[in-house]
Amino acid sequence: MVGETATVSTVEHVDTDALRKARGAFFTPPEVAAYVARWAVRSAADCVLEPSCGEAAFLLAAHERVQTFPSVGPTRLDGVELHAASAHVARAVLRAAGASARVRVSDFFAVEPEPSYDAVIGNPPYMRYQDFAGADRAASRRAALRAGVALTGLASSWAAFTVHSALFLKPGGRLGLVLPAELLSVNYAAQVREFLMRRFARVRLVLFTERVFPGVLEDVVLLLAEGSGGTDHCELLQVQDADALAELDPETAAVWTPTSTSGKWTSALLPTASAAAYAAATTGAGFSTLHTWGETTLGMVTGAxxxxxxxxxQAARLGLADDELLPLSPPGSRHLRGLSFTAHMRAELGREGSATLLFRPPADPSPAAQAYIQQGEEEGVDAAYKCRVRSPWWRVPLVVPADLLLTYMNADTPRLTTNTAGAHHLNSVHGVYLTDEHRVLGRELLPLTSLNSVTLVGAEIVGRAYGGGMLKLEPREADDLPVPSPAGVLECADALRAVRPRVRDHLRAGRLLDAVRLVDQVILHDSSALDAAGISDLEQAYAMLAARRRARGTKAKDRVSPHAMALSRRAQDQA
Ligand SMILES: C[S@@+](CC[C@H](N)C(=O)[O-])C[C@H]1O[C@@H](n2cnc3c(N)ncnc32)[C@H](O)[C@@H]1O
Incomplete structure (x- = not known):
C-alpha cells in the first residue's frame, strides 16, 4: 500500500512538454483541487490519497481543507507519482505548506489496493490507447478487472485509474476526480459508467460550459462519487468555469436518470427544463430516429x-466519353445547405469549376481514358493506399446514389438534402437510403422537417465535437438522430409544404435558425408536441450546446462565453 515513502535515488530534473504529454501530466488549477477537497475531506482525521499526484495539487488542497476544521487530527495524506522529479517537487511543496504527507514514487497500478482511505482525490493521467500500450496497458486492465470491470483495448488511461482508485476507498468513502468529458460519451467508457452507478450510492457530476484547462483540448468533468451500494441516477451541476466553482453548492444538483447506466450520458449536458422538453418530444409519437426512415452509410472512398x-x-479537355464519367456531388459539403441538390445546381457548380464528375471508365477504357490512367501512374496515384489494394486501381468501388445526403462534419448542424440530381457521393457526406415504405415521403419532406429544434439538439447529443468546434456525425450516430416520425410528417405534410418556400429562402440567405423557427411552429407547436415555452427551452439548449462545442474548439485565449455566443447568434439571425 501507499503508506511508505520511497527513497528516490536519482531525481530526474529533465522535463519537457513532450515528456509531460507522454505521461498525461497536466496539472490541475488550484480552484478545482480546492473544490474537490472541500467536498471530499470531511473531518480532520480523514485519510486522503492522491493517485498520480504530480506536484500534489490535491494533497495541498486537502491539507488546506484540514486546517479549516476546529481540531486538526492525525490526517493521513498520501500520494503516488510515477515521475520522480514531480514527486520531488510535490514533497517540497507540501513541506513548505507545513503538511506532513507521504509521496511514493511508483506506478499506481503496481500499488496493491487496500480499502483504507476516506477520500481518493485527483486528476488521473490522460493517455489515449495509442500512447498507452504494452505492459502499462495490460497492468491497468488487470487492475480494473479486480473490480470486475473488463475494459476494452481502446480505453484511455483514465478509465482504469478511476476504477483502481475506487478500490482504495473505505466503504462509504468518497472519490473526487477530474476526468475527461468523454466519460459521458465514448463507447469504451461504458464499463466505467456502469461501474460508478453500481459501486457508489451517490454519483455527482460537475459539468463546465467552458474549458477548464487552458491549452488542453480535452474538456473535463468533475466526478464526485460517495457511499456504496449503487444508484440509478446521477446528480448534475453545471458551472461556467473553474473560478465559478467557489460559488457552487453541491446540494443544488439536478437529478438526472440515464436511460441506461452504460449507454451514452451526453444528454446530461442539457439544462433541466430543456431536458424535459427534449424527453417529451422524443418519446412522443411525432418523433422517431433517422434509422426508422432508412439506412445511413459512408460515401465512396476514391483514394485520390x-x-x-x-x-x-477538365473532362472535356481529356476527351473522356460520357459513359466514363458519373455525376458526382463534389467533394466537401458546402453546397449542401438547402433542401435539395438538383441537377441544375450540379450543372451550375460544374460551370463554376467544381468537380461534379467522377472518373469511372468501364473495364475496357477508351484511348482518352487510357491516357489519363497512364498519367495517373506517372504521378504515382496507383500507389496511393486505397488504389493499390484494388484491381484495377482506377476503378473506384461504387456506392449507389442515395436518396438523401447527410453532411458529416458540421459547423452548425448536420444537413439532410434530397439528392434530386441522383449524384454519387464521396465520403465527405453520408448517403441515406430510405426504405421503400418511406421513400416518397422522406425524399419530399424529411430534409425540411429535420430542420427543427429537437433534431438540432439531438444532433449535439448523438454526435461528437471535433477539432475546431465542428460537430461530427458518424453513420451509427446518425441512426440515433431524433427526427420527426413518418406518421408525424404525414400528419403535418400540407403545413410543411406550405412553409417550404419560406424555409428555402431563409436557408439561401444562411438564416438557419429562422428556417428552424418556421418548422418548429408546424412540427412541434401546431401538432401540440410542445408548447411555446418548451420550444424556447430547446432553442436555448441548442444555442448553449453549439456554443459550448465551439468554445471548446477555440483556443483558450479567444474564448467567448456560451451565453455571449448565443446572444450574438441571435443578433446575427435577427439582422
Ligand atoms: C493529469 S496529471 C495530474 C497531476 C496532479 N494530480 C494534478 O492534478 O495536478 C497526471 C499525473 O499522473 C502521473 N502518472 C502517469 N502515469 C502514472 C502511473 N501509472 N502511476 C502514477 N502516476 C502516473 C503523471 O506523471 C502526472 O504527474
Missing amino acids: NKFFTLTPA
Missing part, C-alpha cells in the same frame, strides 16, 4: 480525389 474527381472542363 484529386485524380478521380473532375470538373466538366
Whole structure:
C-alpha cells in the first residue's frame, strides 16, 4: 500500500512538454483541487490519497481543507507519482505548506489496493490507447478487472485509474476526480459508467460550459462519487468555469436518470427544463430516429480525389466519353445547405469549376481514358493506399446514389438534402437510403422537417465535437438522430409544404435558425408536441450546446462565453 515513502535515488530534473504529454501530466488549477477537497475531506482525521499526484495539487488542497476544521487530527495524506522529479517537487511543496504527507514514487497500478482511505482525490493521467500500450496497458486492465470491470483495448488511461482508485476507498468513502468529458460519451467508457452507478450510492457530476484547462483540448468533468451500494441516477451541476466553482453548492444538483447506466450520458449536458422538453418530444409519437426512415452509410472512398474527381472542363479537355464519367456531388459539403441538390445546381457548380464528375471508365477504357490512367501512374496515384489494394486501381468501388445526403462534419448542424440530381457521393457526406415504405415521403419532406429544434439538439447529443468546434456525425450516430416520425410528417405534410418556400429562402440567405423557427411552429407547436415555452427551452439548449462545442474548439485565449455566443447568434439571425 501507499503508506511508505520511497527513497528516490536519482531525481530526474529533465522535463519537457513532450515528456509531460507522454505521461498525461497536466496539472490541475488550484480552484478545482480546492473544490474537490472541500467536498471530499470531511473531518480532520480523514485519510486522503492522491493517485498520480504530480506536484500534489490535491494533497495541498486537502491539507488546506484540514486546517479549516476546529481540531486538526492525525490526517493521513498520501500520494503516488510515477515521475520522480514531480514527486520531488510535490514533497517540497507540501513541506513548505507545513503538511506532513507521504509521496511514493511508483506506478499506481503496481500499488496493491487496500480499502483504507476516506477520500481518493485527483486528476488521473490522460493517455489515449495509442500512447498507452504494452505492459502499462495490460497492468491497468488487470487492475480494473479486480473490480470486475473488463475494459476494452481502446480505453484511455483514465478509465482504469478511476476504477483502481475506487478500490482504495473505505466503504462509504468518497472519490473526487477530474476526468475527461468523454466519460459521458465514448463507447469504451461504458464499463466505467456502469461501474460508478453500481459501486457508489451517490454519483455527482460537475459539468463546465467552458474549458477548464487552458491549452488542453480535452474538456473535463468533475466526478464526485460517495457511499456504496449503487444508484440509478446521477446528480448534475453545471458551472461556467473553474473560478465559478467557489460559488457552487453541491446540494443544488439536478437529478438526472440515464436511460441506461452504460449507454451514452451526453444528454446530461442539457439544462433541466430543456431536458424535459427534449424527453417529451422524443418519446412522443411525432418523433422517431433517422434509422426508422432508412439506412445511413459512408460515401465512396476514391483514394485520390484529386485524380478521380473532375470538373466538366477538365473532362472535356481529356476527351473522356460520357459513359466514363458519373455525376458526382463534389467533394466537401458546402453546397449542401438547402433542401435539395438538383441537377441544375450540379450543372451550375460544374460551370463554376467544381468537380461534379467522377472518373469511372468501364473495364475496357477508351484511348482518352487510357491516357489519363497512364498519367495517373506517372504521378504515382496507383500507389496511393486505397488504389493499390484494388484491381484495377482506377476503378473506384461504387456506392449507389442515395436518396438523401447527410453532411458529416458540421459547423452548425448536420444537413439532410434530397439528392434530386441522383449524384454519387464521396465520403465527405453520408448517403441515406430510405426504405421503400418511406421513400416518397422522406425524399419530399424529411430534409425540411429535420430542420427543427429537437433534431438540432439531438444532433449535439448523438454526435461528437471535433477539432475546431465542428460537430461530427458518424453513420451509427446518425441512426440515433431524433427526427420527426413518418406518421408525424404525414400528419403535418400540407403545413410543411406550405412553409417550404419560406424555409428555402431563409436557408439561401444562411438564416438557419429562422428556417428552424418556421418548422418548429408546424412540427412541434401546431401538432401540440410542445408548447411555446418548451420550444424556447430547446432553442436555448441548442444555442448553449453549439456554443459550448465551439468554445471548446477555440483556443483558450479567444474564448467567448456560451451565453455571449448565443446572444450574438441571435443578433446575427435577427439582422
Ligand atoms: C493529469 S496529471 C495530474 C497531476 C496532479 N494530480 C494534478 O492534478 O495536478 C497526471 C499525473 O499522473 C502521473 N502518472 C502517469 N502515469 C502514472 C502511473 N501509472 N502511476 C502514477 N502516476 C502516473 C503523471 O506523471 C502526472 O504527474
